[in-house]
Amino acid sequence: MGHSDPQVEQALQPFWMPFTPNKEFKQEPKMFTRAEGMYFYTPEGQKVIDASSGLFCVAAGHCRPEIAEAVYKQLQTLDFTAPFLRAQPKAFELATRVAEFTPKGMDRVFFTNSGSEAVDTAMKMALMYHRSKGQAQRQIFISRERAYHGVNMGGVALSGMVNNRRAFGVGLAGVYHMRHTALAENKFAKGQPEHGADLADDLQRFCALLGGENIAAVFVEPAAGSFGCLPPPKGYLNKLRQICDQHGILLVFDEVITGWGRMGANFGAQAFGVTPDLMTMAKAITNGAQPMGAVAAKREVYDTITNAGPAAGVEFFHGYTYSAHPASCAAGLAMMDIFTKEKLIERAAALSPYFIEGVHSLRDLPIVTDIRSIGLMAAVDVAVDGAPGVRGHEAQKRLYDAGLNLKSTGDALIMAPPFIAEKSHIDEIINKMRDVLSRL
Numbered sequence: 001m002g003h004s005d006p007q008v009e010q011a012l013q014p015f016w017m018p019f020t021p022n023k024e025f026k027q028e029p030k031m032f033t034r035a036e037g038m039y040f041y042t043p044e045g046q047k048v049i050d051a052s053s054g055l056f057c058v059a060a061g062h063c064r065p066e067i068a069e070a071v072y073k074q075l076q077t078l079d080f081t082a083p084f085l086r087a088q089p090k091a092f093e094l095a096t097r098v099a100e101f102t103p104k105g106m107d108r109v110f111f112t113n114s115g116s117e118a119v120d121t122a123m124k125m126a127l128m129y130h131r132s133k134g135q136a137q138r139q140i141f142i143s144r145e146r147a148y149h150g151v152n153m154g155g156v157a158l159s160g161m162v163n164n165r166r167a168f169g170v171g172l173a174g175v176y177h178m179r180h181t182a183l184a185e186n187k188f189a190k191g192q193p194e195h196g197a198d199l200a201d202d203l204q205r206f207c208a209l210l211g212g213e214n215i216a217a218v219f220v221e222p223a224a225g226s227f228g229c230l231p232p233p234k235g236y237l238n239k240l241r242q243i244c245d246q247h248g249i250l251l252v253f254d255e256v257i258t259g260w261g262r263m264g265a266n267f268g269a270q271a272f273g274v275t276p277d278l279m280t281m282a283k284a285i286t287n288g289a290q291p292m293g294a295v296a297a298k299r300e301v302y303d304t305i306t307n308a309g310p311a312a313g314v315e316f317f318h319g320y321t322y323s324a325h326p327a328s329c330a331a332g333l334a335m336m337d338i339f340t341k342e343k344l345i346e347r348a349a350a351l352s353p354y355f356i357e358g359v360h361s362l363r364d365l366p367i368v369t370d371i372r373s374i375g376l377m378a379a380v381d382v383a384v385d386g387a388p389g390v391r392g393h394e395a396q397k398r399l400y401d402a403g404l405n406l407k408s409t410g411d412a413l414i415m416a417p418p419f420i421a422e423k424s425h426i427d428e429i430i431n432k433m434r435d436v437l438s439r440l
């Protein structure tokens with residue numbers, strides 16, 4: 001669908017695109033001008049099925065009128081108020097609704113505008129929590145290879161993806177990385193793999209090396225998403241929890257992708273039966289219709305920080321101009337209604353086995369080297385051709401031309417359909433994958 005009209009190319013220059021090969025895109029633009037339900041539409045009118053929920057965002061499908069109307073009404077009523085020293089009722093309502101979905105006791109909610117901001121907020125909460133307890137020496141963070149925790153400097157320090165780190169090295173001290181869990185023995189596992197729980201012992205080794213009393217928090221995605229769907233080995237997260245408890249370290253789940261039903265339960269925490277101390281979220285909280293992220297904290301974390309603060313003064317010097325923006329809160333509340341009324345998370349759980357079987361049916365293709373899957377998320381690895389990532393990028397472009405939108409990372413093709421998908425939509429996604437991959 002590409003073109004190389006110099007005039008069009010020129011007109012596209014001013015927008016510096018994020019995480020995109022700008023030169024290539026501007027010669028071969030791939031645009032959407034409309035979306036509805038499971039589909040995007042290109043300016044030429046081509047229908048493209050959305051196999052990645054935009055970017056793990058539109059769990060309820062595109063262009064939900066309930067959300068659009070709620071945002072419109074909000075912007076006509078109260079467009080903005082500062083979130084510092086002033087507030088608006090929907091912020092409190094949404095925090096209460098969010099806490100109905102989080103694990104019991106994780107009912108203090110801080111709003112941000114993105115997942116990246118939620119991650120950096122959680123890092124600062126962890127430091128502040130320990131300082132409030134008289135343990136300001138806890139400054140070290142533990143993360144994991146292949147992790148993605150957004151693009152702000154804190155999250156980049158936690159990152160385990162080399163391209164996201166290598167150019168930004170200064171200031172990334174104080175973070176140590178556990179090994180990733182993508183083991184060869186786990187190839188083609190459906191759901192949580194059998195091998196690798198002992199990789200959590202890396203945390204114990206860092207405690208022995210650095211002193212557990214110096215570690216503030218451990219950050220993990222319950223199932224790594226952006227790198228290409230790495231579900232946690234059975235028992236792995238429980239072990240991390242155990243070691244954190246032993247050393248007084250906070251456990252943080254970055255649930256920006258795994259939250260809001262993607263794993264077939266409210267959050268990864270419930271899907272895997274392990275409760276963290278802090279949990280980040282974003283994306284599907286508003287169905288992607290307004291920018292919003294959040295950190296859910298255990299009540300003890302909030303109480304410790306708040307009670308240690310002055311009797312009359314700010315306790316936590318952190319926040320964004322657009323924290324709990326009225327339009328985002330309105331979108332979030334409309335989305336909470338959709339989750340409840342349509343039993344959307346139960347629907348995702350019910351569709352998961354069909355989706356997983358479908359994705360694994362691609363295993364016979366010679367180009368496919370691994371498939372990983374859990375809930376309504378899966379990644380298909382294609383064999384490296386020349387440099388890593390070249391074939392994955394090519395596959396993603398050809399899939400778009402064939403009418404299928406998905407996210408690729410390196411040579412992993414990542415699928416995460418909206419929860420409103422019917423079995424026929426899953427079939428359409430799998431058929432298009434088979435068709436394109438068998439010709440690649």
Ligand SMILES: Cc1ncc(COP(=O)(O)O)c(C=O)c1O
Nearest residue numbers: 114115116148149150254256257
């Ligand atoms: C686990 C995780 N954390 C953080 C982020 C960053 O979120 P955002 O792009 O909204 O800043 C992402 C984005 O995909 C993510 O997957």
